[in-house]
Ligand SMILES: Cc1cc2nc3c(=O)[nH]c(=O)nc-3n(C[C@H](O)[C@H](O)[C@H](O)COP(=O)(O)OP(=O)(O)OC[C@H]3O[C@@H](n4cnc5c(N)ncnc54)[C@H](O)[C@@H]3O)c2cc1C
Ligand code: SF4
């Protein structure tokens with residue numbers, strides 16, 4: 001039996017009641033007011049002091065009222081549970097413009113799973129009969145009709161593959177490894193799909209793209225349309241049931257399959273396959289010295305920075321932490337291990353960037369807010385669809401931060417972040433190039449193979465799954 | 468006392484004063500200000516929230532609300548939990564002062580900073596770290612960075628300098644207050660239009676002292692001048708462990724009583740018992756047995772001396788003196804000499820203890836779901852008695868006996884803070900907390916101990932019942948400043 005949002009909210013009651021309204025969750029680096037930084041920078045969205053704690057909840061920054069910062073929402077959730085507040089359109093309109101970026105949960109020393117709470121609150125709100133906002137209703141209708149929120153035709157989902165000469169991988173029956181492409185890379189950022197599939201081909205991976213793939217459901221889990229999301233989940237679980245390893249190029253899809261599906265699947269059921277992002281494979285092959293990169297004159301000396309997508313970064317970090325907390329018998333002792341595991345996780349894309357610096361000659365420079373404290377790109381949580389101006393202003397704030405370190409190229413590993421950052425980059429004239437790291441590797445033909453990887457290399461689990 | 472339930476006309480009046488972006492009765496927004504934790508468990512959702520930016524706006528709001536008999540609860544950042552929320556129904560207007568966030572002046576010669584209510588301790592600390600690194604504000608060491616200097620002033624909190632320089636309330640020199648009749652009063656030397664805030668006790672009897680500790684029940688403070696202190700480069704932390712609170716109390720008093728040249732350098736003298744470490748982790752995921760903590764090198768009780776000095780030589784002198792006195796105490800006067808021993812700290816541990824402000828006191832909700840600080844003042848040489856009795860009572864009610872104790876003004880007073888970690892999802896736990904609170908309050912008042920930040924339901928009424936004459940005059944003060952009793956009614960059981 002599928003769970004309702006209200007049931008999830010009830011399950012989270014004890015977490016909600018942990019909140020002491022301390023507001024640490026407003027800031028990045030909330031415990032480090034005198035952290036050294038790069039100083040003040042006047043960007044397109046105003047002046048920000050990249051030092052010490054920095055306001056980092058995009059919803060709070062945009063709307064100002066306490067209700068839009070995380071702590072306010074947690075107390076709204078509590079008021080709903082205690083009957084002090086009922087779901088209304090007023091409630092909906094403060095809980096929807098939140099990017100579910102998880103900045104807040106990363107800051108909370110009571111380890112409150114804030115994103116889980118906000119998403120359950122939204123689901124319970126919609127279930128209670130409060131209508132969705134118009135733009136969310138539209139994508140919900142589209143996905144129900146067409147299995148994707150962009151209004152693309154089902155038969156055109158993998159047109160990019162055929163056009164790029166990669167058609168043989170669609171429904172490649174004997175492959176145990178699949179590439180889940182996702183809607184954004186299939187219908188919008190097709191360069192992400194093409195470069196990822198080409199990279200797999202170059203590495204010699206025998207993989208399949210499954211023709212019955214549908215939207216992963218991410219936006220619908222996020223906006224509270226959990227019935228829709230669960231229908232999509234069931235279709236995907238059926239489509240991918242014979243696969244051993246599932247690769248992703250989209251942070252959101254990866255997060256949804258790995259974190260959301262098990263949460264919403266019937267009690268006791270597990271995912272039938274392992275999951276990982278393509279960048280994890282590349283980083284692993286670098287560490288095993290199976291691949292390196294060729295020098296490139298065009299890229300040499302270019303300042304490259306990296307935006308951690310919330311869905312591959314914080315969401316996984318917080319999920320790993322919650323898992324380890326659940327399993328720990330002595331958290332005082334295990335807490336160091338948790339920190340190390342999270343640090344190791346955040347290093348994965350950086351292994352590639354450092355190698356690119358070493359071999360290609362790019363200059364890799366970190367922004368001020370990175371890793372657990374990274375600032376969101378503004379696209380997630382149904383915000384890009386529902387509140388486009390807020391979404392783009394947030395992306396521009398992030399572009400300001402990249403400008404502050406003099407970046408020529410802003411990289412990321414999520415087509416959705418890519419889209420939003422790229423749009424803000426154009427709209428607000430930030431003057432950078434926005435691209436995926438894997439896209440950079442294929443587009444500039446940087447791959448230099450030292451030893452051909454074997455099938456086992458492709459089936460090696462993610463470091464997330466290694467104890 | 469009866470108050471008006473604000474209606475749309477009242478909201479319109481607020482909008483007329485601050486603009487429509489900054490006044491609302493949107494139910495989702497008003498509910499988001501709620502807190503039932505940290506200091507107070509009972510609180511109400513405000514009917515209207517207003518976010519003024521200027522003193523003149525506050526003046527108009529107060530005049531209006533006073534005339535209409537609408538309750539007003541001022542909040543700087545609201546980190547005092549339930550205490551920052553309205554206490555009665557109709558809850559009235561909550562004044563969220565976070566938009567008034569200017570650091571107006573830092574004067575390192577006269578050694579003060581002037582700030583507005585919304586300036587957080589994190590912001591002021593960071594600002595001074597960058598611009599006047601040799602000076603630092605007396606911020607509450609344990610309060611989260613988002614709390615404000617102003618909120619702490621009105622609370623008369625405990626700061627990182629309190630052990631050395633004296634009660635935190637004494638660190639606030641002058642204030643600017645808007646009273647409900649719209650008068651703006653500047654206190655101390657500030658009463659004169661061109662005077663610097665250099666002297667607290669200006670013209671005759673001091674009005675400012677009545678505002679300190681008023682918790683929003685008298686008027687709205689719109690500016691405060693706070694002393695700043697040297698922030699020297701040489702720092703360390705000494706920790707001496709022991710097995711019981713009496714040895715902790717007696718050794719600390721010996722050091723504090725030295726005053727000159729040693730106790731003045733110990734800016735923060737604070738300690739506690741091992742459950743203070745234990746209760747920062749989930750109840751079912753940390754050993755409760757002391758043996759585990761012993762293996763980690765944690766004593767049953769301990770005291771930290773955070774020492775600051777202008778030179779390494781001075782720092783060495785202070786630390787050697789403290790260590791020497793601890794040795795001497797162990798040899799000659801300790802109840803349990805074998806247990807008195809220095810705790811070796813890794814440089815990383817020292818660095819983390821020196822970090823200001825920090826999030827150290829946040830995770831007590833991790834134990835179950837919610838916590839309450841209940842804080843008392845005792846003469847220093849009675850703090851062990853307090854701790855022993857309170858810990859036993861906490862255990863009797865099924866709570867972990869978490870106790871934090873710090874010295875104020877070189878052991879003239881002790882601030883003793885039991886942390887009640889409980890499951891706030893359970894009504895039965897609330898009742899247990901309140902029963903325990905009542906029992907301990909009755910006991911403590913008999914010993915002559917004072918509650919600090921008294922809650923309006925237990926501490927304040929029980930205390931006032933024993934201090935009738937003071938209570939009479941307190942009510943007269945309230946009536947004088949706030950004749951319609953609109954300011955944070957119920958808080959401090961006033962009216
Ligand atoms: C985890 C934690 C740890 C803490 N540790 C410490 C500590 O170590 N030392 C310490 O001293 N404190 C400590 N505190 C308490 C905290 O410092 C103070 O509560 C905080 O400084 C108050 O600031 P605030 O802006 O949040 O005050 P608020 O919560 O906004 O207000 C506090 C009180 O003052 C009133 N008030 C606020 N602003 C005004 C104003 N401008 N005019 C009139 N009345 C006003 C309010 O009505 C309320 O009654 C801690 C709190 C927490 C949550
Ligand atoms: S969610 Fe956590 S960090 Fe945020 S206010 Fe609540 S307890 Fe504090």
Ligand code: SF4
Nearest residue numbers: 057098100101102104
């Ligand atoms: S998830 Fe992100 S946008 Fe939403 S409340 Fe938390 S920090 Fe703010």
